[in-house]
Amino acid sequence: MLQRHRRDFLKLAGLAGVTFTAGLFPPGEASAQAGGDFHFVQFSDTHWGFKGAANPDSENTLAKAVATVNGLANPPDFIVFTGDLTHTTDDPKERRARMQRFREIVAGLRVKDVRFMPGEHDASLDAGEAYKEFFGATNYTFDHKGVHFIVLDNVSDPAAKLGTAQLAWLEADLKQRKPDDRIVVLTHRPLFALQPDWDWTTADGDKAIELLMPYGNVVVFYGHIHQEHHHMTGHIAHHAAKSLIFPLVVPGSQPRRAPKPYDPAQPDLGTRDVTMGSKVSLVELPVTRS
Amino acid sequence: MTRRFMMMLGVPLALAAARLAAETTPEVRIGAKKFAFHPNKVTVKLGRPVVLVLTSEDRIHGLKLPELGLRAEIVPGQETRVSLTPQKAGSFAFFCDVFCGDGHEDMDGTLVVEA
Numbered sequence: 140m141l142q143r144h145r146r147d148f149l150k151l152a153g154l155a156g157v158t159f160t161a162g163l164f165p166p167g168e169a170s171a172q173a174g175g176d177f178h179f180v181q182f183s184d185t186h187w188g189f190k191g192a193a194n195p196d197s198e199n200t201l202a203k204a205v206a207t208v209n210g211l212a213n214p215p216d217f218i219v220f221t222g223d224l225t226h227t228t229d230d231p232k233e234r235r236a237r238m239q240r241f242r243e244i245v246a247g248l249r250v251k252d253v254r255f256m257p258g259e260h261d262a263s264l265d266a267g268e269a270y271k272e273f274f275g276a277t278n279y280t281f282d283h284k285g286v287h288f289i290v291l292d293n294v295s296d297p298a299a300k301l302g303t304a305q306l307a308w309l310e311a312d313l314k315q316r317k318p319d320d321r322i323v324v325l326t327h328r329p330l331f332a333l334q335p336d337w338d339w340t341t342a343d344g345d346k347a348i349e350l351l352m353p354y355g356n357v358v359v360f361y362g363h364i365h366q367e368h369h370h371m372t373g374h375i376a377h378h379a380a381k382s383l384i385f386p387l388v389v390p391g392s393q394p395r396r397a398p399k400p401y402d403p404a405q406p407d408l409g410t411r412d413v414t415m416g417s418k419v420s421l422v423e424l425p426v427t428r429s
Numbered sequence: 430m431t432r433r434f435m436m437m438l439g440v441p442l443a444l445a446a447a448r449l450a451a452e453t454t455p456e457v458r459i460g461a462k463k464f465a466f467h468p469n470k471v472t473v474k475l476g477r478p479v480v481l482v483l484t485s486e487d488r489i490h491g492l493k494l495p496e497l498g499l500r501a502e503i504v505p506g507q508e509t510r511v512s513l514t515p516q517k518a519g520s521f522a523f524f525c526d527v528f529c530g531d532g533h534e535d536m537d538g539t540l541v542v543e544a
Binding site for chain 2: 228229259299337338
């Protein structure tokens with residue numbers, strides 16, 4: 140019922156994109172644990188500082204996305220950014236300037252509970268040093284209304300590894316969970332081998348999936364590939380989000396990964412609204428506000 | 430033959446064998462520099478041992494060739510030597526798998542294994 144209402148208001152607001160409902164969190168188990176349905180919004184791959192033909196409007200896209208989400212009739216409980224907040228640069232001073240400007244723009248979000256994580260563009264050239272100065276830890280957990288969120292860092296190591304220390308940390312955290320706990324993993328790169336020759340994988344992501352596998356209610360949200368994508372590893376769903384800078388081509392569709400040509404009428408950029416109820420519902424939110 | 434004679438004979442033979450092995454195992458040198466491999470296309474022979482000699486001119490890069498199970502880090506100031514005996518013919522993509530900056534995504538190449 141709540142999901143239908145949410146779709147109704149999104150349609151009324153002219154914001155709703157494709158709706159995807161994942162058959163996760165079996166109703167009996169979820170209702171027993173949930174503190175009530177809620178929704179959050181996922182931003183990803185804003186790449187602040189990018190300039191190029193792939194998005195001639197790059198200086199305005201993030202602000203438009205902020206305005207779009209601020210315009211939601213039912214504000215989300217919180218917002219997550221799944222990495223690549225800024226576009227990479229070799230200059231440490233410029234890297235910090237981009238992070239500063241990014242932070243100023245997203246300060247315009249009306250929802251003030253905002254969770255960040257790095258992408259390789261933010262953190263791979265300095266092992267996350269600048270990122271930590273601005274946004275804090277690169278891996279952490281938080282809980283919201285009965286759901287346990289785990290943020291994994293697969294970018295501070297430039298070889299795209301979680302690393303043994305972080306995997307041990309994940310294992311220790313999971314040991315505190317019950318098998319039917321609701322768990323959401325947020326990360327930047329796909330944990331599974333989506334397209335390894337395009338860097339669309341995590342070198343030791345299979346170890347994280349193995350640790351998560353005993354838990355019956357797990358869903359992963361990530362970015363990096365600049366397009367909507369849905370994949371199952373066993374019972375675990377992995378959902379990639381659109382970017383807010385430029386869309387990339389479909390994995391494996393051509394020899395090299397590349398941005399799609401810019402189309403001002405259909406830029407294929409956006410955020411995503413995620414409703415956590417007895418099922419997980421995804422609604423893509425195109426950038427519409429000027 | 431005396432033991433001394435055998436030793437006199439054995440040492441040069443061992444050296445010659447080592448030299449022969451070195452001479453008969455071809456080396457292919459590949460340099461890495463943001464954001465390209467030089468050369469970015471190399472050709473080797475099916476079933477013939479080869480040593481890839483990898484060097485970097487600027488920073489740490491990686492070379493990953495998934496289809497042949499190869500992966501190496503390339504550290505500036507040293508040679509990374511990777512022995513390989515290709516067991517299947519074809520063209521195989523390799524790429525840098527250590528994020529190295531804006532252009533990293535374009536840093537790739539092709540290993541051609543000729544039958």
